[in-house]
Amino acid sequence: MALATTPSVRLLGGFALRTADGSSLPGPDPPRAVQRLLARLALSRCPDRDVLAGRLWPEVPEDRAHANLRSTLWRLRQLAPGLVEGTGTALVLAGGVRVDAHDLEAWAARVTDPRTGDGGLTVPGPELLGRLLPGWPEEWVVLERERLRQLRLHALELLADRLTAAGRPGEAVRAAGAAVREEPLRESAHRSLVRARLAAGDEEGARRVYERFRQLLAVSLGAAPSPSMTGLLAGASSGSRGGPT
Amino acid sequence: MTTGPSVWLLDGFRVSPDGGPAVGGLPHGVQRVIAHLGLCRRPGREAIAGQLWPDVPEARAHGSLRSALWRVQKAVPGLVEVTGDGLALARGVRVDVRELVGWVHAVLDPAVPLARIDRPVTAVAGDLLPGWYDDWVLLERERLCQLRMHALEALADRLIRAGRHGEAVQAAYAAVRDEPLRESAHRVLVRAHLAEGNLAEAIGAYVAFRDALGRELAVAPTAQMQALVAPWCGRPAPPARDRAAVPRARTATGGRRAAGVTAR
Structure with a gap:
């Protein structure tokens, strides 16, 4: 199937649905129940209908939950036929449906795998940098959001370090910068950014990154950067400023 | 394959x-x-x-x-x-449950080097036969869940000692996801963040756990947990954002299992 015509479910940065012809759905967003069903199918590996109904509608009796599931499936089929396949007691997203959260996991697995060659080290575009379903309060979303956040931050930092080692400091700065923007108080992201800037020969920029982080940490937490952060710049040529005060 | x-x-x-x-x-x-x-x-x-x-x-x-x-x-x-x-x-015949148990044994056996435990933690996730309510399934589901959480915490610990902090966070978080009110899982998560020098993440994880525990059970974290972040804890918490790692509606014992449907 050509990429442009593959139906896709977007969960990062907010819910969106693209149908098989590549366009977004006409009219308003799909009803919230349809969004929740698709998100749940995309994020869960358990295809059992009973379990799905129980987790999507935990507060209502079982038969109501099943009725809700049936009517939500019906509405989904009106909106976007062919997105979901049912076989017996199982319910899954159809084979060709793309999910951006899966793309994020695949990217993270690739750039953190030591066997990946330099060619596989790519800085992700903004489509993979959004939060999972921002604002959704469901516990399964909250937990998955935090897991994906940690996965992405760690992968960005490791990617930046690998790009630095591969002599591609410009891309390393972009990767580490994405992690720093996502979490301005995260030291490991700043360490990767400092390393990338030093490798690019931009010692002044590295010191600026360090100094900004040091001040933010002091103001927010009353704490100082760890020795592994201060050590990065102590090793650089004698600058005007030393380590933390 | x-x-x-x-x-x-x-x-x-x-x-x-x-x-x-x-x-x-x-x-x-x-x-x-x-x-x-x-x-x-x-x-x-x-x-x-x-x-x-x-x-x-x-x-x-x-x-x-x-x-x-x-x-x-x-x-x-x-x-x-x-x-x-x-x-x-x-x-x-391959049975995923047997592979899970084999993975647990490998993780808990100090003689097995970390390099030989290469299965990603997402590959050992999953409830046993969700939606089945036979006694022999319920008992085994609970036993496997406990085994896996114990192994995930032990694995996170080993990864911290090996300096593999990112993977340690993923392993610890997998245990947190299984049982969001389990303190030992949160402790190893906080320790993984601290080992990586990520103080703000550690405090964020601590605060999310402390708040959830207070909300759901009206108790405080143990002294052991508090000691991990004590040096910074009189200070203001990091900016509150949409990042709570521990959700609300959750009961003390296995809310996830209890939240399923109740009969087939």
Whole structure:
């Protein structure tokens, strides 16, 4: 199937649905129940209908939950036929449906795998940098959001370090910068950014990154950067400023 | 990749003759026989008939077992091996639960080097046969859940000591996800963040856990947990954002399991 015509479910940065012809759905967003069903199918590996109904509608009796599931499936089929396949007691997203959260996991697995060659080290575009379903309060979303956040931050930092080692400091700065923007108080992201800037020969920029982080940490937490952060710049040529005060 | 007959019991029942696409349309009674054999090593016919059909006379139970075995043989030839009075899945049949238990043993065995534990933590996730409510499933589900959480915490600990902090966070977080009010899982998560020098992440994880525990159980974290972040804890917390790692509506004991439907 050509990429442009593959139906896709977007969960990062907010819910969106693209149908098989590549366009977004006409009219308003799909009803919230349809969004929740698709998100749940995309994020869960358990295809059992009973379990799905129980987790999507935990507060209502079982038969109501099943009725809700049936009517939500019906509405989904009106909106976007062919997105979901049912076989017996199982319910899954159809084979060709793309999910951006899966793309994020695949990217993270690739750039953190030591066997990946330099060619596989790519800085992700903004489509993979959004939060999972921002604002959704469901516990399964909250937990998955935090897991994906940690996965992405760690992968960005490791990617930046690998790009630095591969002599591609410009891309390393972009990767580490994405992690720093996502979490301005995260030291490991700043360490990767400092390393990338030093490798690019931009010692002044590295010191600026360090100094900004040091001040933010002091103001927010009353704490100082760890020795592994201060050590990065102590090793650089004698600058005007030393380590933390 | 085809790998011979495979049985999956985590995240729902599936069986395949060659590790490929699952066999569809197996009646629940047939699924129960395969699942039971996947969980027990070599039960006698008496035992399995009694456990699977506890409410019918013995003769009926044996008849049901015979007919289920006949259907298994037709659907996936060679899956089940009958020896004398015993029944078992044939040698070489892969069962995901057995692989999970093997992974747990490897993680807990200090003689097994970390390099040989290369299965990603997402590959060992999943509830046993969700939606099944037989006693033998419920007990085994709880046992596997405890085993996995214990192993995930131990793995996170080993990864911290090996300096592999990102993976340590993922392992610890997998345990947190299984049981969001389990303190030992949150402790190792906080320690992984601290080991990486990520103070703000550590405090964020601590605060999310402390708040959830107070909300759900009206208790405070143990002294052991508080000591991890004590040097910074009189200070203001990091900016509150949409990042709480521990959600609300959750009961003390296995809210996730309790939240499922209650009868089949």
